[in-house]
Amino acid sequence: MVETAALKDLLAKPKQIVVTTHHKPDGDAMGSALGLYNYLIQKGHHVTVITPTDYPQFFDWMPGNGEVIIYTENTEAANILINKAEIIICTDFNALGRINEMGEVVRQTSAFKIMIDHHLEPEDFDDWRWWNINACASAQLVYEFIADVMQEPQYINKDVASCLYTGIMTDSGSFRFPSTTSSVHRITAALIDAGADNARIHQLVYDNSSESRLRFLGFCLSEKLTILPEYHTAYIAVTHEELERYEIITGDTEGVVNFALSITGIKLAAFIVERTDKIKLSLRSRGEFPANEICKRFFSGGGHRNAAGGSSTDTLAETVEKFKSILPEYKKLLIQ
Ligand code: 5GP
Ligand code: MN
Numbered sequence: 001m002v003e004t005a006a007l008k009d010l011l012a013k014p015k016q017i018v019v020t021t022h023h024k025p026d027g028d029a030m031g032s033a034l035g036l037y038n039y040l041i042q043k044g045h046h047v048t049v050i051t052p053t054d055y056p057q058f059f060d061w062m063p064g065n066g067e068v069i070i071y072t073e074n075t076e077a078a079n080i081l082i083n084k085a086e087i088i089i090c091t092d093f094n095a096l097g098r099i100n101e102m103g104e105v106v107r108q109t110s111a112f113k114i115m116i117d118h119h120l121e122p123e124d125f126d127d128w129r130w131w132n133i134n135a136c137a138s139a140q141l142v143y144e145f146i147a148d149v150m151q152e153p154q155y156i157n158k159d160v161a162s163c164l165y166t167g168i169m170t171d172s173g174s175f176r177f178p179s180t181t182s183s184v185h186r187i188t189a190a191l192i193d194a195g196a197d198n199a200r201i202h203q204l205v206y207d208n209s210s211e212s213r214l215r216f217l218g219f220c221l222s223e224k225l226t227i228l229p230e231y232h233t234a235y236i237a238v239t240h241e242e243l244e245r246y247e248i249i250t251g252d253t254e255g256v257v258n259f260a261l262s263i264t265g266i267k268l269a270a271f272i273v274e275r276t277d278k279i280k281l282s283l284r285s286r287g288e289f290p291a292n293e294i295c296k297r298f299f300s301g302g303g304h305r306n307a308a309g310g311s312s313t314d315t316l317a318e319t320v321e322k323f324k325s326i327l328p329e330y331k332k333l334l335i336q
Pocket of ligand 2: 028029092118136137138171
């Protein structure tokens with residue numbers, strides 16, 4: 001690991017920089033990546049944000065969005081940029097598998113690699129990191145990186161602030177998860193002071209659904225929600241046909257799992273969805289229950305204790321059965 005002074009030296013002169021984040025980026029991924037982009041361009045760096053895949057259209061308003069390159073849609077141009085980058089910043093992920101086939105391209109470059117992340121168990125591919133699992137969002141760490149590490153809070157303008165606000169808002173469940181400490185609120189206040197329009201951002205992200213998305217949510221809650229009272233668990237499993245019936249696009253399934261967790265007494269909630277290539281699971285839990293352990297042990301995934309994800313190459317029905325078969329082992333934790 002390189003000393004922070006050397007990092008500052010490196011960033012003192014304009015560089016070719018690629019910023020990347022995990023596949024199917026969420027608000028924290030896009031907020032952290034574009035927050036860094038809007039900071040670094042002010043310092044004269046040549047910066048490109050490359051996302052491994054597409055992302056929800058309700059993040060399209062974010063400053064710098066027009067310059068983002070989506071790896072799967074523009075692979076050749078992205079590979080050229082990655083290979084000529086002097087610095088690659090990886091944010092909101094810490095294992096190269098999280099950026100799909102882009103991971104190997106990034107791994108083999110000689111670029112200086114920076115990790116800014118809040119997930120458990122980081123891989124060892126970086127040269128410098130700002131990593132803290134207690135941070136409510138990677139965007140909080142990007143704020144600290146700019147304000148405290150680089151000591152350049154004056155560069156947190158309206159564009160940077162709007163992106164970082166989005167990251168903190170989305171990853172903290174709109175400031176309600178236990179990770180939303182008083183210092184998170186202080187950072188958030190600084191972002192609002194720097195120009196982030198909190199009410200507008202909330203509306204752009206959360207009150208921006210298509211009719212079919214809302215009807216899909218209704219369908220999930222009335223037709224697909226299954227409660228397993230003896231395990232304090234609720235799950236929703238949807239087929240590919242159901243996704244097509246409701247014309248579901250990237251981002252439309254975001255947040256559905258939280259409704260299952262909002263039922264009184266429910267400790268573990270799962271949203272299990274049949275994507276084209278695999279089954280994707282989103283788990284949410286309350287308190288000490290380790291949703292990430294289940295994802296890691298059984299579904300080739302991971303995440304945080306209370307919010308984790310994974311996938312399966314079995315059928316949807318088999319995946320649901322597997323999920324249910326795991327619960328007896330965790331019964332004690334689930335019912336305490
Ligand atoms: P979501 O359920 O919203 O897709 O993801 C919840 C959390 O789990 C996020 O913090 C995300 O980074 C993490 N996560 C989701 N899917 C995976 C996965 O396949 N592998 C790992 N390591 N983490 C995941
Ligand atoms: Mn995050």
